[in-house]
Amino acid sequence: MSRLIAFDVDSTLLRVESLDSAIEHALGQLDDGAQRLRQLHDITDAGMTGRMALGDSLQQRLKLAILDRSLVETIADTLRDRVTPGMKILLKALREQGDEVHAVSGGFEDLLHPVLTDLGFAAGNIHANQFTYLADRVDGLNLDYPLARNGGKAEILRSISGPHSTVIMVGDGMTDFEAFEGGAADRFIGFGGIAARGVVIAAAEHSGADYARSVGALTAALRK
Numbered sequence: 001m002s003r004l005i006a007f008d009v010d011s012t013l014l015r016v017e018s019l020d021s022a023i024e025h026a027l028g029q030l031d032d033g034a035q036r037l038r039q040l041h042d043i044t045d046a047g048m049t050g051r052m053a054l055g056d057s058l059q060q061r062l063k064l065a066i067l068d069r070s071l072v073e074t075i076a077d078t079l080r081d082r083v084t085p086g087m088k089i090l091l092k093a094l095r096e097q098g099d100e101v102h103a104v105s106g107g108f109e110d111l112l113h114p115v116l117t118d119l120g121f122a123a124g125n126i127h128a129n130q131f132t133y134l135a136d137r138v139d140g141l142n143l144d145y146p147l148a149r150n151g152g153k154a155e156i157l158r159s160i161s162g163p164h165s166t167v168i169m170v171g172d173g174m175t176d177f178e179a180f181e182g183g184a185a186d187r188f189i190g191f192g193g194i195a196a197r198g199v200v201i202a203a204a205e206h207s208g209a210d211y212a213r214s215v216g217a218l219t220a221a222l223r224k
Contacts, residue, residue, distance in 0.1 A: 004164040005094060005222070006157055006185070008171025009105035009112055009128070011048075011195040013091075013119065015084045018107040019061060020044055022075040026065035036064045047106075049199045050174035054106060055149045058129065058141055067138040072110050072131070079115045084194060086215035091119055094222065100164065102127060104156050106147050106175055127156045150175060154184035170218065172196075177203045189221050 010017045023040055027033035040061060047057025094101050102125045103116050109128040116126050130142040146152035153169065157179050161167050169176050169185040172195045180188030181203075190204040190211040204211040212218035 002164045003099045003166045003168060004102065004157075004161055005099050005168045005170065006102045006104045006153070006160075006179070007091075008169075008173065008176050008191070009103050009116070010107050011172045012170060012191050013084060013087050013103065014079060014082050014115065015194050016079070016082045017044055018075070018079055018111045019058070021079065021082075022067055022071060022111060023061060023065045025075060026067055026071060030065070040064055048173040048175070048195070049197055050150075053150055054152070054175055055143060058106070058148065062138065062140060067131075069133065069136045069138075072108075072138065076111045076114045079111060080118055083115065083119065084215065086219075088119055090215060090219055090222075093219075095120065101125065102160060104147070104153050104169075104179075105129070106152075106173075108141070127160075151178055151182060153179040154182040157184035168222070170222075172200065174200060174203065176200075177207075177209075180209060181207070189218060191218055193218070 007013050020040060027036050043057050043060050046052035047054050091101055103121050105128040107128050108131050110131055112128050129147050130145055131138045132140045132142055141148055146155040153175055157167055167185045168187045169179045170189045170191055172191050177188055177200055179185045188209040190200050192213045193215055201211055210221040212221050
């Protein structure tokens with residue numbers, strides 16, 4: 001059996017939301033940073049639970065603070081220490097048994113590339129959003145890329161599934177479940193080890209999908 005396993009990154013492979021980490025750092029320099037931080041978390045949760053369109057959530061978060069290349073590079077380096085415990089071992093074991101493993105993220109490649117490289121992902125197995133820049137300042141994102149919108153993970157999975165007999169999507173958010181619901185993944189395994197979202201738990205239970213509350217439980221679910 002040939003399997004392709006696609007992992008979400010933020011709050012799955014990582015124990016943080018990568019874009020939020022960058023924005024939180026930038027907000028620390030502002031007088032109204034605490035207020036904007038609350039807005040940030042509300043907007044992120046709305047996007048992850050399906051109460052707000054993903055593209056809107058990403059754009060609204062980017063408007064809360066100014067990010068530049070230097071800050072992006074700094075946060076990208078710190079994310080190398082934010083891997084969810086146990087995930088590196090799991091990824092290694094999956095590859096050794098012949099599974100093809102991809103990272104499919106609504107986060108941004110410039111932030112995620114260093115840590116995903118550490119985790120053994122080749123460039124062709126990393127799929128993430130792309131910042132747009134004006135000089136050295138982030139001025140938005142590439143809205144034409146599939147992962148900038150709802151349903152984008154299904155598009156990516158269809159483009160990479162190739163000859164695999166089974167495609168599995170693993171993640172904590174509704175955008176991950178959508179890939180399964182839309183028929184691009186044969187299985188969905190919800191991961192609540194970092195962020196347990198009620199709407200995702202309910203969707204998994206309603207559809208008969210698996211839900212894992214720890215890396216150990218995720219490992220067991222992937223043995224099925």
